[in-house]
Amino acid sequence: MASSMQSSRGLLLLLLLLLGVLAGRSLADPNRLLLQQLHQVGLVNILDQTVRPSAPQDGKAYDFIVVGSGAAGCAVAARLSENPDWTVALIEAGGVENIAHHTPVLAGYLQETSSNWGYKSVPQKLSCRGMNNNECALPRGKVLGGTSSINYMIYNRGNRRDYDGWAAAGSKGWSYQEVLPYFLRSENAHLQGLEQSPFHNRSGPLSVEFVRFRTKLADAFVGASVEAGLPLTDYNGESQNGVSYVQATTRNGRRHSAYSAYIQPVRDLRPNLHIFTFARVTRVLVDAPTKTAYGVEFLHKNKPFVFKARKEVILSAGAFNSPQILMLSGIGPEDNLKAIEVPMVQNLPVGRRLFDHMCHFGPTIVTNTTGETTFTSRVTPAEMVSYLLAGNPATRMSSIGGVEALAFLNLERSKLPKDWPDVELIMVSGSLASDEGTGLKLGANFKDEVYDKVYRPLAQQQQDHFTLLVMQFHPKSVGRLWLRDRNPLRWPVIDPKYFKDEEDVEFLLDGIKASLRILEMPAMRRIGARLLRSPVPGCEKFEFGSDDYWRCSIRTLSYTLHHQVATCRMGPASDPTTVVDPELKVHGMRRLRVVDTSIIPEPPTAHTNAAAFMIGEKAADMIRSEWI
Template sequence: MGSTYDYVIVGAGSAGAVVAARLSEDPDVRVCLLEAGGTPPPTEMVPAAVASLQNDPSTDWMFDGDPGGVGRGIVGGRMMVPRGKMLGGSSGLNYMAYVRGHPGDFDAWAEGGAEGWSYAEVLPYFLKAEGFVDSPELHADPDSHGGDGPVGVAVRQPVLSSANQFVEAAAASGMKQGDYNGPARLDPDGVASLFQTTTKDGRRSSTYHAYLEPVMDRENLTVVTGALVERVLLERDGDAVRATGVAYRTEDGGSEEVHAGTEVVLSAGAIGSPHLLLLSGVGAREKLASVGVECVVDLPDVGRHLKDHLHTPLMFAADGIGETMTEVAMGLGPDALRAPAGPLPADPADDADLPEPLAAAKAEAERRIGEWFTTGRGIASSSLYDAVAFFSTGLGDTHTHDAQIGFLACGYTPGIWEAVFRLPPAAFFEDPESFLDPTRGQVVLLPNPVQPHSEGSVTLASADPAVPPRIMLNYFDDPHDVAVMLAVMRKALEFAAAWPGGGLGDPVIPPHLAGAHEHTAGDEPSDALLEDLARHYALTVYHETSTCRIGDVVDPRLRVRGIDGLRVADASVMPNVVSGNTNAAAIMIGEKAAEMVAADHGVRLHRMVG
């Protein structure tokens, strides 16, 4: 019949690892944490190696979705939906941007009925999680940060000159520099800054490293990896339904059950949590019946209201400004220089007779990765997604900033463009091998509307838990999002024109789009061309939320409506997506959920901040 614990938590990601670590602070509480993936590989610790973690079935669920009104030019016409499949979940897969969101985001949640979720009420949980390390380059507000939390928050060292130039360009276009996780975020003219990142000593600070790794030896915490949860076990007693545990599939194909004496907490993310509820018979009755799942609780909003951020890459040739891929590879050590992509032999055993230039390159690569390993400094210390600006377009959503522009300090390789981003280099660039030559520099500006009005969905494709859900991203379904995207793209072009040293020049316009719109180099792109660029090549920012949102699927204490003993704690509960990168808010949700459970059931946490 399986084992019984007080709490069973499904998903060891950005929120689930937090809930498990916090609840197991009480030695009298037995906690079981189930995770489909395993322990992160060593490369997960290296911020600059982030792209290698996507498209790897050992670390990524490798979902994809119907992009709706975009995706006309991406490979296969399907948008990638990377989700972390390992201890730490997507906090081990993301680009490590630490952004809480605008205070108005959370106040709007509370005004909409999410009692207890205003900014003043969630701020203590952000601070509880945060182990902030200040740096003069950040212009940080000291009262806005926590210094003793488990999640490292810092700026890369050394700071890249191109990231500072981005901030200067934003200032030249009328935007102040400041702490976007502090009062500066309230500036109506916006704020620009180097990114604060979830790193500690130059290494990734995922929720695995921050919360789980230090407590894996707790006797009252059982962590089961390789566990594909198939459904929540639900028992009916008259009109009452209660969650009593979960059934899961082991790595060798066996079936197991684990039971919860007090609560089951779903923390499988904005894709995984609604998928599990639907597989368990919790959702819209008629849609469950269509795939052969018996409805236990008719809850039509499960999987609906999916929100995600979308950015359109504006790429610029930037020799002498952007980091070359040769320099990036050197900073990652000799293995990054090996064949087939690099000049070193594929087998290190063949290094004995290297010619002097290659031997010198290998030695320098060893020195650089050694410096990162011992000091946390070097090119390896960030994802190269290194600066950001937030502002309002004036087109609506006056409670918050509705726009973000991110800065990527390198141009990547043709292989990464096609395999990871699904942008075909042969169509996007006139001469991809020349433009993306590893010895040349490029930079990318990433205009991103952060208050999308369009909504997507997660539904069942099959009653088989091993079959991925059907993900409808539905980008640009609402025309408002197109107007905001164009405004943010225009602002990004302002930044490019204001770049120190005379501007960045023209962005890459794919030849087939330039021809269709009779655009020539030096012309100002028309709105029609920019919209076509977005509809062809805009990409997810990996920020799926709101599929089990407060008010529809869960109550403000995250309890699933109509079911006792079952909560959801992850990004799926957000009433609306925050105006910025979502990982910090997901960690906050884990902290707040743990205290809610503790308060309801008398669990003794080391510190309660609510």
């Protein structure tokens, strides 16, 4: 253990040394060879992240004001600013990416930084029992790039039936055939073996690639899944069902966030695009008699500012912050606004619905292999130099937090068509033990007891292992978000009510059983794969491995993957549960849209980052068609 900690400290010192040397070197340095090398590996873009944000001018008018720089916000701001006659203000509450954001293996650490809003749920009775105070950690990005800058970079668009369902429910224009072109427009695919696929594009701004670093554990999982009857699939192609190595939003082994893909390449080329960081929007300015949005109020360096919008205000602040800003602006449920004494402008069910994908952090499987698990202490100085200076995309540092493969299953209890998966198995070549409790454990709010009893022994022994996270795609449990008071700097109150519907637990239980069947396959036996039998604290009273044990474990090791949706639900005005129409305009309001994953009406068969890019691309076309 001591040698492992010394190794980690040594690597940290080396990384700091490299950053200090590189960041301290002027980009005008006459050493052109070094600059050429840095350009080749992308380090100039990583280090030159000053952004040179504009200084806000109180009362300044823009054609469009985009609030929030996540996947949808960056996409819509970049597309609208393609018109040189339009001025666009992109406002972000957080700061700027750095080399840590761009290094995929560090994903677990980012949730403990200022790049995460740090939201937690209210204490849950039926889930998150392994978290401090039963509060589920709910990470959301607070940085240029939004959650795309702190997530695990999994690129999964969803199932065609998701989008056809949106259209059938009244959201005209959102069927699969109508949204697929926007997924393609955003994508720059580098997927070996899929070069001729009509489901992928190779000319968009967002890089999508297979993770080049790959362990024997991942190979064994994919092989065993095939032996268990799952086909190899492109889950962003014709059919989702099956197993695949993960497709990631990385470029040459580095995170490719919304900011890196859409804004950074054009920021210095478009004088009509103004970027504002550390600017906290507090409300939308609305002319109450006409219900017209005409600007925003925000705080910058603790001083209040106002921007005016000639054409539209576009909220892209995410599933928590967009509804918060709407309610602070008088747009939301009458009872909540009355309770916090915000004058009512438009009575809408903002925040009344909240869906999320909850998963079970496990099972954990130990193996007879050596040196395969992603322990951060195993990263060598040679790998660091190879990754940082030589641009090698196949080192352990390009592993997206250990995620290596995905499997999509339709379960026997399912009432859905066979080509519509119920659960996803996320194969991770590690666990909470991988960073010795210094990263993911803290970011996910796991109790010390959980780490100490289940994962610490793995870290101490450096025992090879992997984890299968089991995630349910179509939960029935519905949560809610509301405001405690009218203070714009206080968090919204978030109650996801995970597992309120007991059938959600049963789907995860079936998913666990399916994962255990994969463990019985020959490919798994060849690496000595076997279930870690350390009982989860609080579940010792149940026989290990019994259904009741797993039900207890599901409610204890509950874990969310940043997929909150529906707080500003899309649909026709005739649907009383909706907030925006199919053009993403807020019902009853003028010149105000919501463009982010909060508009997604039902939990999709997807990781929502890909859908957010699509929403931003589609929204840009709808906005342009109205104003040209």
